[in-house]
Amino acid sequence: MAKLKVVHYINQFFAQIGGEEKADYPAELRVGEVVGPGMALTQQFGEDAEIVATIICGDSYFNENLDKAKADILAMVKEQAPDVFVAGPAFNAGRYGVACGTIAAAVQEELGIPAVTGMYVENPGADMFKTKVYIVSTKNSAAGMRDAVKKLAPLAVKVGRGEVIGASSEEGYIPNGVRVNFFEKERGSVRAVKMLIKKLNDKPFETEFPMPDFDRVDPNPAVKDLAHAKVALVTSGGIVPKGNPDHIESSSASHYGEYDIAGVMDLTEETYETAHGGYDPVYANEDSDRVLPVDVLRDLEKEGRIGELHHLFYTTTGNGTAVASSKAFAEEFSKKLKNDGVDAVILTST
Amino acid sequence: MVKEVERAGIPVVHVCTVTPISMTVGANRIVPAIAIPHPLGNPALDKDEEKALRRKIVEKALSALETEVEGQTIFD
Numbered sequence: 394m395a396k397l398k399v400v401h402y403i404n405q406f407f408a409q410i411g412g413e414e415k416a417d418y419p420a421e422l423r424v425g426e427v428v429g430p431g432m433a434l435t436q437q438f439g440e441d442a443e444i445v446a447t448i449i450c451g452d453s454y455f456n457e458n459l460d461k462a463k464a465d466i467l468a469m470v471k472e473q474a475p476d477v478f479v480a481g482p483a484f485n486a487g488r489y490g491v492a493c494g495t496i497a498a499a500v501q502e503e504l505g506i507p508a509v510t511g512m513y514v515e516n517p518g519a520d521m522f523k524t525k526v527y528i529v530s531t532k533n534s535a536a537g538m539r540d541a542v543k544k545l546a547p548l549a550v551k552v553g554r555g556e557v558i559g560a561s562s563e564e565g566y567i568p569n570g571v572r573v574n575f576f577e578k579e580r581g582s583v584r585a586v587k588m589l590i591k592k593l594n595d596k597p598f599e600t601e602f603p604m605p606d607f608d609r610v611d612p613n614p615a616v617k618d619l620a621h622a623k624v625a626l627v628t629s630g631g632i633v634p635k636g637n638p639d640h641i642e643s644s645s646a647s648h649y650g651e652y653d654i655a656g657v658m659d660l661t662e663e664t665y666e667t668a669h670g671g672y673d674p675v676y677a678n679e680d681s682d683r684v685l686p687v688d689v690l691r692d693l694e695k696e697g698r699i700g701e702l703h704h705l706f707y708t709t710t711g712n713g714t715a716v717a718s719s720k721a722f723a724e725e726f727s728k729k730l731k732n733d734g735v736d737a738v739i740l741t742s743t
Numbered sequence: 744m745v746k747e748v749e750r751a752g753i754p755v756v757h758v759c760t761v762t763p764i765s766m767t768v769g770a771n772r773i774v775p776a777i778a779i780p781h782p783l784g785n786p787a788l789d790k791d792e793e794k795a796l797r798r799k800i801v802e803k804a805l806s807a808l809e810t811e812v813e814g815q816t817i818f819d
Contacts, residue, residue, distance in 0.1 A: 453780070456760070456779065457760065488779070517768065520767045608769065610771070612749065612813075613752060613771075615812075616754050617809075619805055624805075627755075672779050674780070677781065682794075683781040683782070683783050684783060685783075686783045686800075689783075689797050689798045689801045693802075698802075698805065699805065709744075719744050723744035723746075724747050727748050727750070730748070731753060737753065738748050738755040738756070739755075739758060739801070739804050739808075740745050740755055740758070741759065742759035742782065743780060
C-alpha cells in the first residue's frame, strides 16, 4: 500500500521558534519538512504514512486572526492535497488546543480531507471540537508525547485510509457521543457483579453508562443600581503586586492571591506585574491596567457610575491550571466576596 | 471561576479575548476584549487613547451587568 501523505500542524512553541513572545507568528508552510513532534509521528507511522509538509502558526496569531489564519492554512493544506491532516497534539495548552480543533474541523468540513488531533480532556478545545473531529486523549503536558503519538499515528492512518473506527475506549479518542457496537469479553451480569463488588469495597470502578456532564449555572438577575453597588475585580491573568509576594505559579497554579487596592488609583510598572506564564507578559508588566482595569474603575467610582470598587481583588494564573483547582479557588473567594457585600464582579481573562 | 462566582449568587461579567472558550466554560455575560496579552489595552495607542479604549470595554461590562439575560450572551 502506498504511503499516506500527511500534513502536520503545530504551534510556534513546538516548532522551536519561541515561546509566548513569538505567539503572534503568522501561519507558515514548510514543504518537505518534518518539525518537532512530527519526528515522533514519523517514527510511529513507519511505512504507513509520511509527513509531506508542516504548517506552523503562533497560538495568539491564530486565535486573534481566526478568519484569516483559518483561510491561509486551509489554502496551504489544499495545495498539498494530503490524505490526512494531523494537528498537535496540544496537551493542556488552551489556545493551541482551540487552534488544533478549529483547523482540524475546518480541513475536514471544507476540504473533505480527514483530520485528527490530540489534547488533554480539560483543554477547552476538547469540549468545543470533540463531536466534529477525532481528538486523541493525551496527558496534560508534553511529557506525554510518546503516549499521545502512539494513539495519534495509528488513528491518523485509519481515518486516512477510510477504515472503520472503533469505540473511543479502543482507539483512545475522547468520546464524541457516537455509539459504536463491540463485543465485551464478559457478559453483562458478570461485569455488573464485579462492578458492585468493587463499589462495596470502596475500590474505583468504571461505569458503562456515564452521565453527561452539563455543568451550567443560570445567570443571576441584572444589577439594579450600579451607582450604589460594590464592584469587585477578579482575574485569571495573573496580575500580582510587583515581586509576586505569594509566589503564584506561572502555570498550573496551586493557589490564588487576595490583594488590597485601597487607595490604589493606577497600576504601574513599578507596583504591579503578571505572574502568568501563558502569554507574552511585556504589555501587562508595563501597565497591569491592561489586564485589571483599576484606573478606569477608579474614574467611574469618582464619577458615581459605580458605588465603589471593592478594596480586594482576587487573582490567579489560568495557565494549565486544573479545572478542579480553579473551581475550588473561586468557591472560596466567592464566599468572601459575598460576605463583603460585593454586588457584582468583573472577571478578566487573557 | 466565572461559574463559581455566578453560583455564589453574584452577577458576573467575563471580559476575555477568545469568547468561544468563555462560551464553553459557561459564562453567561461575556464582553469581548482586545487581545490575549492585553485584553483591556492596546500598546500601539498613546496613553490617553488607550485609557479611553479600556474605559469603553469596562463601560460595556458594566452595562452587561445591568442587562437581564436568559442564557449565555455575548455583548458585542
